Amino acid sequence: MKNPVWFIVIVLFISGCSASDPDGAQGKNWYQAGYRDGVAGHHQRTYKVLSALDVTQQSDYDKGYTDGVKVFCNPDFAYQIGLSGQYYDGICDGTANGNRFRLEWRRGWQQFTQ
Template identity: 40%
Template sequence: MKSLNLGILVISAAMLIGCASSETDLIAKGDWNAIGYRDGVKGSLPRTYSRLKELGEANIGAYEQGYSRGVAEYCNPNFAYQMGLTGHYYEGACEGREDAQKFRMEWQRGWNERN
């Protein structure tokens, strides 16, 4: 039960971060680190260079730093089961990371149990 509550807390925190500032506001401020962090903590795959350039004068280095920090939080296998259980779709953002297989297995276990 304790891990369930912790998982819900992490998912809720990620959702709140996503709501803190709109992407348009972050682009206007030039906060590419925050945009990358939001993408990573949501488990999205990183945006391509061309997709970032469509948004404006992107700071690719800041985006990548933020993304790395966010995806490191997202890819915690201790919360993967809860993500799957709540129906959060996994896009593969954790592939290539040390705990990728454990994350995927825990997420799949939760995903399978939700039905």
């Protein structure tokens, strides 16, 4: 691929589609489930939701989620995320690049909605 940004957008889209089923093909790999939720820009699942899913390794889910959020919150890709129409729900707020991420996402989102 000549443009790595489109590759990242495609990866984010695919991971967003799979983030809702942590028991899917990965079995009970809670690190991967958390990572998929974070890299897709979803909010972290609550303790109540994780308990209902019979999560035995919540620390694995939390670690995966944190790692996924670090990937998602890269402001260099925020514009493309907004431009692709993916809604931003504020998970990068409070991170080191949170403000820059929001500004870049908003710029892409405005173009998407026009």
